[in-house]
Amino acid sequence: MEIPMIDFNKLDGEKRAETMALLHQACEKWGFFQIENHVVDKKLMEKVKHLVNTHYEESMKRSFYESGIAKALEDKETTSNIDWESSFFIWHRPTSNIDGLTNLSEDLRKTMDEYIAQLVKLAEKLSELMCENLGLEKGYIREAFSGNAGPSVGTKVAKYPQCPRPELVRGLREHTDAGGIILLLQDDQVPGLEFFKDGEWVVIPPSKNNTIFVNTGDQIEILSNGKYKSALHRVMADKNGSRLSIATFYNPSGDAIISPAPKLLYPNHFRFQDYLKLYATTKFADKGPRFESMKSMANEHHSLHA
Numbered sequence: 001m002e003i004p005m006i007d008f009n010k011l012d013g014e015k016r017a018e019t020m021a022l023l024h025q026a027c028e029k030w031g032f033f034q035i036e037n038h039v040v041d042k043k044l045m046e047k048v049k050h051l052v053n054t055h056y057e058e059s060m061k062r063s064f065y066e067s068g069i070a071k072a073l074e075d076k077e078t079t080s081n082i083d084w085e086s087s088f089f090i091w092h093r094p095t096s097n098i099d100g101l102t103n104l105s106e107d108l109r110k111t112m113d114e115y116i117a118q119l120v121k122l123a124e125k126l127s128e129l130m131c132e133n134l135g136l137e138k139g140y141i142r143e144a145f146s147g148n149a150g151p152s153v154g155t156k157v158a159k160y161p162q163c164p165r166p167e168l169v170r171g172l173r174e175h176t177d178a179g180g181i182i183l184l185l186q187d188d189q190v191p192g193l194e195f196f197k198d199g200e201w202v203v204i205p206p207s208k209n210n211t212i213f214v215n216t217g218d219q220i221e222i223l224s225n226g227k228y229k230s231a232l233h234r235v236m237a238d239k240n241g242s243r244l245s246i247a248t249f250y251n252p253s254g255d256a257i258i259s260p261a262p263k264l265l266y267p268n269h270f271r272f273q274d275y276l277k278l279y280a281t282t283k284f285a286d287k288g289p290r291f292e293s294m295k296s297m298a299n300e301h302h303s304l305h306a
Contacts (some may be wrong), residue, residue, distance in 0.1 A: 001201050001248070003030075003032070003033065003034055003204065004022055004025065004026035004030060005032065005034045005035075005036055005211070006019060006022060006023050006026065006034065006035050006036070006066070007019060007036050007037050008035060008036070008037045008038050008039070009037040009102055009137065011129075012115065014060065019132070020129065020132065020133060022186075023133060023184060024133040026226040026244075027130060027133070027220075027227075027229070028227060028228060028229065029214055029217055029229075030195075030197060030205075030229070030231065031076040031195070031197075031216050031228070031231030032195050032213070032216070032231050033214055034211045034212070034213050035122075035126075035212045035213075035214060036209070036211045036267050039118060039122055039125070039213055040115070040118045040119055040210075040212065041118060042209075042210045044049070044114060045115065045210045046210065047111050047242060048108075048246065049110040049246070051107060051111055051112075051189075052108065052157055052244060052246060053159075054062040054156075055104060055105065055108060056086065056159045056242075059103060059234065060086050060159065060161075061082045061161065063086075064086040064159075064161055065161070066160075069083075071081060072135075073163070073164070073165055073168055073169055074155065074164075076165075079168050079169040083171065083172045084160060084161065084163050084166075084196035084250065085158050085159070085160050085161075085169050085171055085172055085235070086158065086159045086161060087157060087158035087159070088101070088156075089154060089155070089156050089157070089159055090112065090155045090249055091152075091153075091154045092113075092116045092153040092154060092159065093151065093152060093153040094149035094150050094152065094253065096113075098113065103176070110196060112155070116153065116155065116248065118149060119248050122183065122212070123153075123181050123183060124142060124250075126181055127142055127181060128141075128142075130181075130224075130228070132223055134227060134261070134264060135263060135264075136263060136264075137292055138184060139221075140261060140285055141180070141223065144223055144252070144256065144258065144261075145250075145251065145256055146179060146252075146253060147252065147253030147254065147255040147256035147257075148253065149253050149255075150253060151180070151251060151252065151253060151256075152249075152251040152252060152253045153176050153248065153249065153250055153251070154248070154250070155246060155247065155248045155249070155252070156245070157245075158172075158244075158246075158247070158249040160172070160190075160192055160235055160237060160238065160243040160245065161242045162238065162239065162241055163237035163238060163239060164239065166238060166239050169237055170234055170235065170237060170277065170282050171192050171235030171237045171238070171243070172235035173234060173269065174196075174232055174233070175233070175234070175235070176217065176218055176230040176234070177215065177217035177218065177230065177249070178217060178218050178219070178251075179217040179218070179219055179249045179250070179251035179252070180216070180217050180219045180220055180249070180250050180252060181214065181216060181217070181220065181249075182216070182217055182247055182249050182250070183205075183212050183213075183247070183248045183250070184212065184213040184215070184245065184246070184247045184250070185207070185210075185212060185246040185247075185248075186206065186207050186213060186245050186246070187192070187206050187207070187244040187245070188208055188210075189241060190238055190241040190242060190243040190244070191203060191204070191205060191206055191236075191238065191243070192235045192236045192237070192243045193213075193233065193234075193235055193236075193243075193245075194233060194234050195215070195232070195233040196232040196233065197230050197231065201234075215230075215233065216228050216229065216230055216231070217230050217249070217251070218230045219251065219252055222258055222259070222260060223259075223260060224260070224261070225260035225264040225265055226260075227264060231252065245292055262295075265295070266291065267294035267297075267298055268296040268298060269296050269298045270294050270297060274297060278293060278294065278297075
């Protein structure tokens with residue numbers, strides 16, 4: 001099963017329509033895809049990965065293997081409610097906490113800030129392309145996510161350490177993501193990420209050439225009225241290596257009010273006889289405008305009786 005690959009270079013040429021259709025299908029049928037030829041500097045991505053790996057080796061690895069999680073696995077205790085991961089979270093927007101994470105090197109903090117500035121531009125571009133495919137105004141998702149202070153952006157930095165008994169524990173248990181658009185910079189060597197599609201688990205291979213892996217969260221499914229999907233996924237523990245995952249979440253702000261875009265809702269609260277009356281004159285025309293007319297009619301009826 002080949003995971004959709006969106007080539008951003010093709011968005012400006014004669015293959016734009018084909019690329020937009022591929023993106024739409026990926027969001028509709030998969031809930032995840034890859035991006036190549038994006039705007040994020042590849043040397044910067046490599047530096048982020050190197051600095052995070054160094055931080056893990058120097059400051060996180062030993063404490064993880066001495067933790068209760070590692071001990072539970074060693075003692076073969078119940079591991080169904082734990083995750084074999086070592087992680088921390090950085091908030092970037094609307095306010096950042098990165099300067100308060102003094103255990104991170106100054107170089108890592110500075111490099112992460114530069115990376116996120118570029119990644120947010122990519123997330124915003126993706127949101128605009130999704131809006132275009134959904135027939136919404138260009139900035140609809142960004143505005144819907146904004147609340148009083150703009151969209152929320154944060155990064156979960158994780159290592160899934162080499163595991164002596166991977167059959168006993170998940171790296172990360174099955175879940176969907178609560179937020180909006182998730183952009184993942186992941187390991188280029190060690191596998192583990194899996195997504196659920198059409199009744200089976202799809203293995204996501206390590207990312208080569210600094211492609212960025214994207215999945216859509218629950219709020220995109222809600223905002224699109226179910227047209228786009230939030231896919232179930234998990235991380236499998238690995239016996240042969242430690243997997244790197246740097247997942248950045250482009251989410252609604254905490255006070256954003258989320259609901260399906262009205263344009264994407266089916267008409268509702270109308271009398272069937274009114275539909276049949278309209279249908280009689282539009283039977284051989286496209287149903288889309290008919291649905292829109294029924295929405296307007298239902299809204300007018302609701303206003304009169306409110």
